[in-house]
Amino acid sequence: MAVITAEGISKRYIIDHKRGKGSASIKDAVTEQLSKLFGGKGTPGSDHERIEHEDFWALRDVSFSIEQGDRIGIVGHNGAGKSTLLKILSRITEPTHGRISIRGRVASLLEVGTGFHPELTGRENIFLNGAILGMTRDEIKRQFDEIVAFGGIEKFLDTPVKRYSSGMYVRLGFAIAAHLDPEIMIIDEVLAVGDAEFQKKCLGKMRDVASNGRTILFVSHNMTAVSALCNRTLYFERGQLIEQGETNQVIASYLSKVSKTRMVREWATPDDAPGNNLVRVKKIEILPEFVDDQTYIDVRTPFRIRFEYWNLMDQANLNLSLHLNSMTGEVIFNVGTQSQSFGKGLISGECVVPGHFLNDGTYNVSMMIVKDTVTPLYNLEEGLIFDVADYRDGVAWYGKWPGYVRPQLKFHAEMMEENILND
Known part of the structure; x- marks a missing residue:
């Protein structure tokens, strides 16, 4: 059964190149007034006025269908339209053209602090987010201790979240999104803010959520994490859906194209x-x-x-x-x-x-x-x-490997003496 269907989705933004009244210089103001007096470039209908607004299409005619229980990776360069798509799916913004159909309760973690009220405490924001998802107070209470433990914010539970670090924001945001029983979970690259141990916990939790038949959409530049988590992947480029299908095939196509264009x-x-x-x-x-x-x-x-x-x-x-x-x-x-x-x-x-x-x-x-x-x-x-690109063989951990170099050096461990702790 399809839980998300996108039909011809397009999203246009209008870029305004005209300076605001407060940002114009004295020279700009004088030039504008003289133009009005003498019918110069600033007159209505002139070429100058027409180029002050520019259409930017973040998405162009995107269509796809996602089945219940699918784990969908979304890949592409910065500016490819990935985050715009997630905002449309999360009902943060509406498409300019096209239609989205969603069946099920959606939990989104799109950027640091999404859905938080900065003046409220961590405790209060947990209940606020649960209410936004349509949960009762009793339902939230049943998950409350797990959310706090997963986020690791026990000491700061009654502190206003405006005082949280970016890492604390992400830990709490993910814990809420993962534990408040959404049918559809949408996660953006925001997990990159967390440390390696937290990324490992998040990937493990997403695998657990997916195994219970829930649907996940996961945007990441970490191709190993996408390969480990997702059964299908969507590849975007300049607002268009270039390819969709089995994850390893789509990632290979994406990375191959990246290499060919930059070599x-x-x-x-x-x-x-x-x-x-x-x-x-x-x-x-x-x-x-x-x-x-x-x-x-x-x-x-x-x-x-x-x-x-x-x-x-x-x-x-x-x-x-x-x-x-x-x-x-x-x-x-x-x-x-x-x-x-x-x-x-x-x-x-x-x-x-x-x-x-x-x-x-x-x-x-x-x-x-x-x-x-x-x-x-x-x-x-x-x-x-x-x-x-990343590659790992025989490793169960898919968090970001730290550092810029990753040499294979001779490094081994061996047993020196057996059973000494039983004596």
Whole structure:
């Protein structure tokens, strides 16, 4: 039986580019008045006025059906329309076009603090959220102790939630959503705020909820968590539903497309290429060494980072410096080639990154061309962005693996002496 049906869902937002009255500068105000006096660009019906409003379609003609007990993963880049869809399903916003049909009580956790009244205590917000879900006071009381224990907020139960940290907000919000017996549970990427132990608890609880025949919709960038939890997955891109089906197949398609679109940047001639009158970048490329039918980089995959650049000087001692950065700006490592004497022409460099070295995540490669080992000639700060997907074999825990590197080092344990505690 279908519990959620979406038929041709579209959502349009109107972006207003016009400054508000309070934000206009004196220059803007004078220009506007002169335009009105002399019939300039600010007159009604002018091109200037028409471009002040822009339509943005967050979703375009999305249709799908979800059966009772389905565990649905929703994947895609930021801005793909995932969160907009969840807001429509949660009745927070209405679609511009199309129709949504939902059978069952829905509990949503879309962002930190969703559904909380900041002036009320944790205790009061538990009862408030239960009432919003249509539960009686006795029903809420039966689950109350489990909610408090799962959220780990015993000491702060009678503290206004406006004083909670983001982690406490999420723990309480998830505990309420999971324990107040919803037929449909909607969880956004908000779980990433929690620590690894809490993520493990949440995934375990969602598996328990799903095993009781309830329906789950789960948005996450953690593909391992989606694979472990969800039997079906929806893949969104630029507001459109690109693919839906069995989870592993859809995730492989999604990651493959991500890799193919980000693996190389190339410029045809020095005139078009980034650089200066000394050096120009021709190409920066990721060359993975895939095994079998794999089509995307995961934590096991070795790959090469290859650079090509034009040297426009007659003779110079040059070396390449490679930075691998996290998306938050931390430098994961910095390596350089030896300095060599080069004349005019095309020069290449290549760095080999072994498998089982980087953790899953999104990384940015930057390159610097250096003269005489000390003088930077050109720095390509955002050379290439690529993703490393997670992979785990024989591990039952699917929380976020901490750190930027994830090497396989020799590390073992052994029994030194048996039964010493029984003596």
